[in-house]
Amino acid sequence: MKKKMSFGKIISKVIIWAVVVIFTLSCLLPLLNMIAISFSGSDAVAANEVGLLPKDFNVSTYKKLLQDAQFWRSFLISVERVVLGLLINMFFTVSMAYPLSKSKLRFPARDVYIKFVIFAMLFSGGVIPLFMVVSNLHLTNTIWSLVLPGAVPVFNVILMINFFKGVPESLDEAARIDGASPIEILIKIYLPVSLPSLATVALFSIVNHWNDYFSGLIYMSKSAMYPLQTYIQQLTVDITQVTDAEQLKQIASMNNRTFNATKIVVSTIPLLVIYPFLQKYFVSGMVIGAVKE
Amino acid sequence: MKQGNNAPAIRRTSQAGHAGKEKRMFHLMMLPGMIMLFLFTFVPLFGSLMAFQNYVPAKGIFGSKWVGLENFKFIFSLPDSRQVFVNTLVIAFAKLVLNIIVPVFFAILLNEITSKIFKRTFQTIVYLPHFLSWVVLATVVTNMFSLTGPFNAVISAVGGSPIQFLADNNWFRKVIVATDVWKEFGYNSVVYLAALTSIDLGLYEAASIDGANRFEQTLHITLPSLMPTVILMTALNLGNILNAGFDQVFNLYNPIVYETADIIDTYVYRIGMVERQYSIGTAVGLLKSVISFILIMGANKTAKKLTGSGIF
Numbered sequence: 001m002k003k004k005m006s007f008g009k010i011i012s013k014v015i016i017w018a019v020v021v022i023f024t025l026s027c028l029l030p031l032l033n034m035i036a037i038s039f040s041g042s043d044a045v046a047a048n049e050v051g052l053l054p055k056d057f058n059v060s061t062y063k064k065l066l067q068d069a070q071f072w073r074s075f076l077i078s079v080e081r082v083v084l085g086l087l088i089n090m091f092f093t094v095s096m097a098y099p100l101s102k103s104k105l106r107f108p109a110r111d112v113y114i115k116f117v118i119f120a121m122l123f124s125g126g127v128i129p130l131f132m133v134v135s136n137l138h139l140t141n142t143i144w145s146l147v148l149p150g151a152v153p154v155f156n157v158i159l160m161i162n163f164f165k166g167v168p169e170s171l172d173e174a175a176r177i178d179g180a181s182p183i184e185i186l187i188k189i190y191l192p193v194s195l196p197s198l199a200t201v202a203l204f205s206i207v208n209h210w211n212d213y214f215s216g217l218i219y220m221s222k223s224a225m226y227p228l229q230t231y232i233q234q235l236t237v238d239i240t241q242v243t244d245a246e247q248l249k250q251i252a253s254m255n256n257r258t259f260n261a262t263k264i265v266v267s268t269i270p271l272l273v274i275y276p277f278l279q280k281y282f283v284s285g286m287v288i289g290a291v292k293e
Numbered sequence: 294m295k296q297g298n299n300a301p302a303i304r305r306t307s308q309a310g311h312a313g314k315e316k317r318m319f320h321l322m323m324l325p326g327m328i329m330l331f332l333f334t335f336v337p338l339f340g341s342l343m344a345f346q347n348y349v350p351a352k353g354i355f356g357s358k359w360v361g362l363e364n365f366k367f368i369f370s371l372p373d374s375r376q377v378f379v380n381t382l383v384i385a386f387a388k389l390v391l392n393i394i395v396p397v398f399f400a401i402l403l404n405e406i407t408s409k410i411f412k413r414t415f416q417t418i419v420y421l422p423h424f425l426s427w428v429v430l431a432t433v434v435t436n437m438f439s440l441t442g443p444f445n446a447v448i449s450a451v452g453g454s455p456i457q458f459l460a461d462n463n464w465f466r467k468v469i470v471a472t473d474v475w476k477e478f479g480y481n482s483v484v485y486l487a488a489l490t491s492i493d494l495g496l497y498e499a500a501s502i503d504g505a506n507r508f509e510q511t512l513h514i515t516l517p518s519l520m521p522t523v524i525l526m527t528a529l530n531l532g533n534i535l536n537a538g539f540d541q542v543f544n545l546y547n548p549i550v551y552e553t554a555d556i557i558d559t560y561v562y563r564i565g566m567v568e569r570q571y572s573i574g575t576a577v578g579l580l581k582s583v584i585s586f587i588l589i590m591g592a593n594k595t596a597k598k599l600t601g602s603g604i605f
Contacts, residue, residue, distance in 0.1 A: 008506075009507075012507065012508070013405075016402050016405045016406065017406065019402055020399070020402050020403055020406060020415055021415075023399055023415075023419065023478070024414075024415045024418050024419055026475060027418050027419050027421060027422050027475070027479065028418050030433045030434075030436070030437055031421070031422075031433065033433075033436060033437075034432070034433055034436070037436075048441040091325075092325065092326045092329065095322045095323075095325060095326060096322070096323060096326040098322060099319035099320075099322050099323055100323075102319065106312070106315065106316075107315075107316060107319045108316070109316075109319075109320065113323055113327070116327070116330065117330070120330045120334040120335075122585075122586055122589050122590075123334075123338070123582055123586050124334065124337070124338075124582055125334070125337030125338040125339075125340055125341040125575075125578075125579070125582070126337070126341060126561065126574075126575055126578030126579060126581075126582060127558075127561060127562065127565065127566065127578065128340075128341075128343075128561070128565040128566065128571055128574050128575045128578060129336075129337035129338070129339075129340030129341045129343070129575060130333065130337040130340075131566065132337075132340055132571075133332065133333065133336050133337050133340060134333075137332075148329070148333065149333045150333075151329045151333070152326050152329045152330050152333075154330075157326075176311070176315075179311075181314075181318065182315055182318045182319065182322070183318065183322075207424055210426075211424075211425075211426035211428075212426075213426065213428050213540075214539075214540070218566060229426055229428045229429075232428050232429070233428045233544065236428075236431060236432055236435075236544070260432065261432070264429050264432055267429065268425065268429060271424055271425065275421065275424065278424060279416075279417060279420060282420075282483075
């Protein structure tokens with residue numbers, strides 16, 4: 001009887017492990033395939049012989065990529081917008097979240113502001129009117145079109161409000177009695193104790209800016225101004241313009257697949273570099289994001 | 294200076310002055326952000342008035358002719374827009390359901406794995422696709438579902454005829470839903486894993502003394518304990534029922550599958566940004582915004598009522 005029980009237990013353990021491993025591999029293998037393609041000979045890729053390991057291993061596409069001026073220009077634009085966008089996002093996140101984290105007693109206008117902020121998060125005029133505003137402000141074809149329309153990351157502001165609310169009021173109280181101004185209190189007391197939360201919203205902001213292709217697509221009329229994701233999106237866009245199934249098949253098997261794969265792999269490296277930090281912080285971000293404001 | 298004086302009256306005025314200064318400072322801190330929100334959220338909102346106009350860019354909002362609800366009547370008369378509405382709802386609803394079931398299932402199974410190192414490794418890998426953009430993943434998905442990809446290799450191996458998944462109206466939506474679930478199941482499982490760790494272990498002990506096996510325990514303890522989180526997530530996602538995922542569809546669809554793939558956001562993009570019919574595009578977008586807004590408010594209220602917490 002006892003033996004039978006443990007046998008059943010073993011079976012269920014095996015099934016659980018098998019399912020979890022399959023789920024996990026489903027996330028890993030397609031990405032490994034992409035890396036393998038980037039290191040393979042283009043003939044092997046066209047003949048569809050590349051699985052998880054490169055075939056006819058070579059780094060020729062990587063060498064070619066080093067010479068690709070357009071790719072690196074776009075890469076640089078993306079780096080620029082991440083840095084600029086991050087600074088702008090953090091400025092607005094902190095400057096708005098701090099007053100909004102105060103009680104109604106200390107900041108009576110708080111509730112009105114909060115209503116505006118939440119309304120801005122939930123209701124948008126849509127892509128066309130926004131495009132017109134950006135273009136009337138003469139921001140198109142400048143880096144500002146990539147960072148200003150989303151300057152206030154409302155979701156991050158709300159996260160940060162919740163983080164700041166968790167800071168003990170007594171710290172604030174003591175500093176105020178000493179005559180410190182709100183900005184001094186924010187910089188000297190709140191920011192230092194909120195470093196993990198600041199890291200969380202900063203990482204969200206970095207990922208959003210790095211991954212965004214759409215602003216580049218609508219606000220940049222010259223491909224020389226494309227950020228990296230827009231540039232890559234345009235490489236693959238040809239496929240979506242094709243109406244003929246046969247032609248679709250041809251394009252999919254074209255041998256620039258290796259080169260495209262190389263570009264995609266290189267474009268992902270910055271994300272992989274910050275991924276360990278992302279993983280460390282985003283769990284807390286998600287859990288706090290779900291609590292009420 | 295005044296602080297040095299112990300007279301209560303003076304102290305009170307000093308504190309009142311201090312508080313007033315603080316309030317002014319708070320307003321000042323809000324100002325830059327409010328200006329940005331005004332420019333890029335509320336001005337566009339005013340701009341969406343062009344949904345009620347026959348908007349001509351040269352004349353602007355003030356010079357264009359007002360046409361009342363003409364644009365909306367026009368939209369409803371198009372068979373295309375009805376199809377687009379249906380596509381959006383079908384895709385979004387399937388995603389809503391599966392993006393709860395699959396992550397719950399995965400979280401429960403992952404929770405059964407006791408080895409810390411393996412559990413961490415699995416988590417690290419399954420969270421990764423969430424952080425990659427659809428631009429990048431579209432290429433990955435195209436590789437997987439192409440005629441020469443692994444899925445078609447399996448189909449040929451068992452003797453079936455190859456399927457053009459991304460250029461076939463019978464398959465496109467299924468691929469869209471499946472790949473979205475694939476991208477997000479790891480990330481979505483985070484909240485359920487957190488909920489699982491807060492279940493009282495005493496409940497399981499009591500159940501096993503009563504002779505309940507692991508499966509019965511899952512059915513009668515684990516699942517009911519996850520229900521509040523499931524309800525909260527469902528309610529919150531209901532507000533998104535008109536968001537079928539622009540980035541994903543936009544990077545994977547093609548004219549062959551417009552019939553089943555075209556969603557509200559891709560439709561607005563093509564009408565407004567590509568064909569430059571600004572008023573029609575804005576009208577469709579505005580309609581979507583209004584319905585979404587009502588749904589989100591309703592969903593949040595429901596979530597608050599059911600579980601005591603909403604997102605705002």
